[in-house]
Amino acid sequence: MPSEPPSEPMIVFDRVEKRFGDNVVLSDLSFAVAPGEHVTLIGPSGSGKTTILRLLMCLEPVTEGTIRVGGRYLTHMERRGRLVRADEKHSREVRKGIGMVFQQFNLFPNMTVRGNLTEAPTRVLGLSKHEADARAEELLEMIGLADRIDEHPSRLSGGQQQRVAIARALAMRPAVLLLDEVTSALDPELVAGVLNLLRRIGETTDITILCVTHEMGFARGFSDRVMMFDRGRVLEEAPPEKLFTHPENPRTQEFLEAVLERP
Amino acid sequence: MVAAAGGIALTIVLAAVAGLALLSRRRAVRAVSRVYVEVFRGTSEVVQLFWIFFVLPALVGYQIIPLGAGILVLGLNHGAYGAEIVRGAVQAVPRAQYEGSLALSLSPYDRMTRVILPQALVEMLPPFNNLFIQLLKSTALLSLVVVDEVVRQGQLLVPNLGVGETLTIYLVELVIFLLLGLGITAVMRLLERRAAARLGRTPVTRARVGEPA
Ligand SMILES: Nc1ncnc2c1ncn2[C@@H]1O[C@H](COP(=O)(O)OP(=O)(O)OP(=O)(O)O)[C@@H](O)[C@H]1O
Ligand SMILES: [Mg+2]
Numbered sequence: 451m452p453s454e455p456p457s458e459p460m461i462v463f464d465r466v467e468k469r470f471g472d473n474v475v476l477s478d479l480s481f482a483v484a485p486g487e488h489v490t491l492i493g494p495s496g497s498g499k500t501t502i503l504r505l506l507m508c509l510e511p512v513t514e515g516t517i518r519v520g521g522r523y524l525t526h527m528e529r530r531g532r533l534v535r536a537d538e539k540h541s542r543e544v545r546k547g548i549g550m551v552f553q554q555f556n557l558f559p560n561m562t563v564r565g566n567l568t569e570a571p572t573r574v575l576g577l578s579k580h581e582a583d584a585r586a587e588e589l590l591e592m593i594g595l596a597d598r599i600d601e602h603p604s605r606l607s608g609g610q611q612q613r614v615a616i617a618r619a620l621a622m623r624p625a626v627l628l629l630d631e632v633t634s635a636l637d638p639e640l641v642a643g644v645l646n647l648l649r650r651i652g653e654t655t656d657i658t659i660l661c662v663t664h665e666m667g668f669a670r671g672f673s674d675r676v677m678m679f680d681r682g683r684v685l686e687e688a689p690p691e692k693l694f695t696h697p698e699n700p701r702t703q704e705f706l707e708a709v710l711e712r713p
Numbered sequence: 714m715v716a717a718a719g720g721i722a723l724t725i726v727l728a729a730v731a732g733l734a735l736l737s738r739r740r741a742v743r744a745v746s747r748v749y750v751e752v753f754r755g756t757s758e759v760v761q762l763f764w765i766f767f768v769l770p771a772l773v774g775y776q777i778i779p780l781g782a783g784i785l786v787l788g789l790n791h792g793a794y795g796a797e798i799v800r801g802a803v804q805a806v807p808r809a810q811y812e813g814s815l816a817l818s819l820s821p822y823d824r825m826t827r828v829i830l831p832q833a834l835v836e837m838l839p840p841f842n843n844l845f846i847q848l849l850k851s852t853a854l855l856s857l858v859v860v861d862e863v864v865r866q867g868q869l870l871v872p873n874l875g876v877g878e879t880l881t882i883y884l885v886e887l888v889i890f891l892l893l894g895l896g897i898t899a900v901m902r903l904l905e906r907r908a909a910a911r912l913g914r915t916p917v918t919r920a921r922v923g924e925p926a
Contacts, residue, residue, distance in 0.1 A: 507816055538821070546818045556813030559912045560831040569827060570817035602913025622817060 458521050460485040460626060460658040461506070467514035468501055468682075475501050476682040479515070485625075486656040490669040490690070493679030494705060499662040501682075503628045506660070507550050508541040520547055520625055546574065549619030550628040553635050555611045557603040563590070563614055564599045567621045575622065582621075589617040593647055609640030613647055620651070627651075629661040641665070648672065666709060670694055678702045716783045716852045717893070721845050723788025724795050728841075731792060732799025733825075746796065753793035758854055762786045783855040791848045798840045802833040835908040842901035846894045863889050 459482035468476040475498045483489050491499045504510045505517060508524065516533070517524045526533045527540045536544075557566050567586035571577045577585070590596045593613040595606075603611050612632055619627060629648070633641045645668045652659065652672055663669055669676060670690045677687040678699070686699045697703045734746035753761065765786055770776040777785070806829050814824040856865035867882045874882070 507812075509812055509815065542818050542820070548816075550816040552809065552813065552816075554809055556809045556816075558810065558813065558828055558832075559914075560828070562913075570819055573820070573823050573827070574818045604913040618817070 458485075459483060460487070460520060461660065462518040463502075463515070464518070465515040466505065466512050466517060468498070468505060468510065469513045474682065476505075479682065479684070481677065481684060481687075483658055483660060485658055487675065488652055488659045488661065488673045490673040490676045491660065491662045491679060492664075492666075492669065492676060492705070492709075493685075497679040498682040499679055500630055503550065503630050503660065503662065506548060506626075506628055508536075508545055511535075519544055546622070547625040548628065549622055549624035549626070551612070551615050551619050551630070551632050553631045555603075555608075555615040555635075557611055557615055557618070559602065559604055562600050562602055563595070563606075566603065566614060566618050570618075571621050585621055586617075589620055590614075592650075593617050607640060608636045609643050612636060612640075612644050616644070616647060616651070624657060626658045626660065629659065629663070631662050631664065633663070633665060664709060666694065666706070678705065680705075714893075716780060716787065716855055717849050719780075719784035720787030720791065720848050720852070723784060724791040724844065724848060727788055727792025728795025728799050731796035732803070735796060735800040736803055750793045750796050753789050754797075758786060758790050758851060759857070761790060762854060762857065779855070783852070787848055787851055787855075790851070791844055794844055795841065798837055798844065799833070802836040803829060805836055806832045831908075832912065835905065835912060835914075838901055838905040838908060842898055845897045845901070849893055849897065850890060 461483040463479050463481050466476055466479045467474065479502075491502065493499055501510065505512055506519070506524070512525050516526050522544050523533070523536065524541060524544045525536055527536045528534075558569070561569060564583070564586055567589060568577075568579070568582035571582040571585060572579060587596060587599065590599055593616070595610060595613065595617075598606060598610070603614060606614065612635075616632070632648075633644050636644065645665065648661075648668075649672060651657065661669070661672070673690050675687060676690050676693045678685045678693065678697075678701075680701055686693065686697060686702050688698075693702070694706065697706060731746045731749055734742050735750070737743050737746075762782065765777065766779065766782045810828055810832065811824065814828045819827065853864045856868060863886050867886050870882055871879050
């Protein structure tokens with residue numbers, strides 16, 4: 451991955467705060483992710499990992515601070531030299547470069563696998579049906595499901611559905627990919643297939659990946675950097691070799707022991 | 714028959730428009746639709762019919778033809794119920810579907826027409842089946858304003874007949890309503906099966922009461 455720090459980071463959180471009513475979930479959070487970097491977020495339940503991804507997807511508004519993606523404001527836009535809150539159109543434009551894969555796949559049941567993969571490329575990116583089809587076939591080839599293209603998602607196993615969901619996100623050719631516990635809803639024997647696919651994407655593309663996972667073994671090989679969260683703050687961040695073997699913060703130690711003990 | 718068909722057509726249009734308006738982001742649009750739904754759901758069909766057929770002409774000086782008035786009342790009334798069916802079905806589509814379509818940057822219009830509504834449609838069909846059968850039975854009301862529907866045609870015959878024949882006529886009316894109702898159900902079932910198939914569901918995979926989990 452990039453050896454020298456590039457001039458413009460892909461993702462920048464600048465003093466972000468997120469509150470739900472009185473519940474402060476993220477406070478004064480600042481961090482940056484370089485293009486092509488793979489960052490894994492770990493931390494106890496409720497520490498705000500999902501919230502970070504949802505802010506990036508504009509599924510929630512920030513309460514303070516700004517987020518920039520690819521050098522452009524996501525949460526805000528410039529109007530007559532002043533920064534104002536982004537409207538739906540502006541966020542949608544910036545968000546086109548971001549893909550997200552959910553724990554529960556969220557495939558569209560009213561479309562076939564082909565429909566799921568071609569809908570957004572044709573409607574949002576303006577690809578012709580032919581181009582979108584070619585792109586879908588190529589991606590399905592990669593995930594080993596080319597023969598299931600005209601089936602409904604409900605006919606596929608959980609692991610297959612999740613691979614289709616990943617392909618659906620890739621069909622938009624995103625610069626940034628957000629993965630929220632994409633294997634937690636899967637039966638154990640299906641996890642490996644999905645993780646292998648992610649490794650392959652990590653190796654063969656230059657997509658910037660922000661990933662929340664409890665699969666520590668995977669995180670170790672996959673990430674350039676691991677960030678440990680607790681109560682909406684970064685407790686500690688380091689390359690995985692360091693963070694997993696010599697964590698500095700006692701809470702990180704506790705958390706890792708608890709996670710690694712799990713069956 | 715014509716009254717029922719016209720009423721169903723108007724019901725579908727009004728239910729779709731008012732139902733989506735109930736979900737609008739704009740408060741004013743929601744309020745207007747809410748008033749329509751509550752007024753037409755909350756007052757008697759007979760009273761609505763009298764207003765449209767007798768009072769309205771007195772106010773605006775223009776007499777609607779009886780059949781037109783009948784269709785209008787049936788449509789307005791059942792459209793109000795239908796609006797709630799549409800709203801309920803759209804809201805029953807899991808939020809995850811909305812988030813999934815947002816994550817792909819689909820426009821609000823595409824999110825609704827390509828993802829949410831096709832899924833909501835399947836859930837709407839059974840309650841709409843109910844509604845249409847109720848509408849069919851309500852056509853009996855139109856005999857009050859001399860529309861030639863089934864009951865009225867029966868009434869015209871009755872005075873000249875004996876008891877046995879009168880009974881026969883009432884029986885025939887019953888059977889006609891039943892057959893028309895079954896016809897509606899058959900059409901709706903067909904639509905339901907086709908819509909379910911589009912979602913990749915087959916009737917077999919759907920839950921039944923009393924089935925072991
Ligand atoms: N829509 C919401 N409304 C109110 N509170 C919310 C909402 N979404 C999240 N929260 C709160 O924000 C906090 C952080 O939640 P978040 O889902 O980001 O945690 P997480 O780190 O992803 O946890 P997990 O490992 O369990 O997925 C929690 O306390 C949660 O209750
Ligand atoms: Mg989470």
